[in-house]
Amino acid sequence: MLRLGIDIDGTVTAQDTFVPYLNESFQCAITLDDMTEYDLTKLLKISNEEFWGWMDQHEPLIYKQAKPAEGAKVILDQMKHHHKLIYITARRQHHTDVTYTWFQENHVHYDDIELVGGHHKLEAVQKHKIDVFFEDHHGNATMIAKEADIPVILFNSPYNQMPIDDRIIRVNNWQEASQWIKQYEQRLQTAY
Incomplete structure (x- = not known):
């Protein structure tokens, strides 16, 4: 049984979750493809303070209404029988209730959420x-792979196209992630 650490936003939830809210608030027409950096302040032409002010106002609703990424629920339902699912998110503590409620309302299994x-x-x-x-954040993936010395599955996105090292596995969807986990388990079993 593997202990799987799983980011939430852009990994379990759809990567374009924030797009309609950004377009409405900032009167723009961006798409996920326009988001070539994780930091959106340049794309939106706003300051860091303005961005976080906007986040403070909109985060609870966005998190509440987020759609699961395609295939995430099905794969996580399969994985829960063989692995521990531990969600580790950059969300701030005051979003604990909305986070747990989302998992319950969307029937997504968790063993722990931090x-x-x-x-x-x-x-x-x-x-x-x-x-x-x-993970979907390149910087997080790189740091975790290097410092924890574990494999990191990086969900491909326009905002994480920087080079990766050999501990990072780039996937396009949850099916590819599941396939990699199955092969990894087989390699581990063969090694013992």
């Missing part, structure tokens, strides 16, 4: 003894 309140997930990864991590 809101770390920022992009430094390494401590939580180590605390939970994570074997493989699922």
